[in-house]
Amino acid sequence: MEKVTTMHDALLSFLRSEGLETPLLQYRTCQAWPEVMGDTISSYTRKVLVRDGKLHVHLTSPALRQNLMMEHKRIAQKLNDHIGSFVISDVCFF
DSSP states (O other), X not given: OOOOOOHHHHHHHHXXXXXXXXXXXXXXXXXXXXXXXXXXXXXXXXXXXXXXTEEEEEESOHHHHHHHHTTHHHHHHHHHHHHTSOOOSEEEEO
């Protein structure tokens, strides 16, 4: 009997074989920042990017930056949970 593959599984397999799964997950993590962190924090965010497995976030408020630095590991876990995959190991603020 022939195995039935879902469209989701076929697409995921293709992305993996072409080396596109990680960049896609990184992009989704950056896009998830406003939803996961909320409107207030997002309003102070200027740039979000992934480099070397870490999410780098540029914030315009030094006080907010200091507060979020204390929660960097928890924020990374929250983003990974939202994406449903281990994408980033840490969050760095600048």
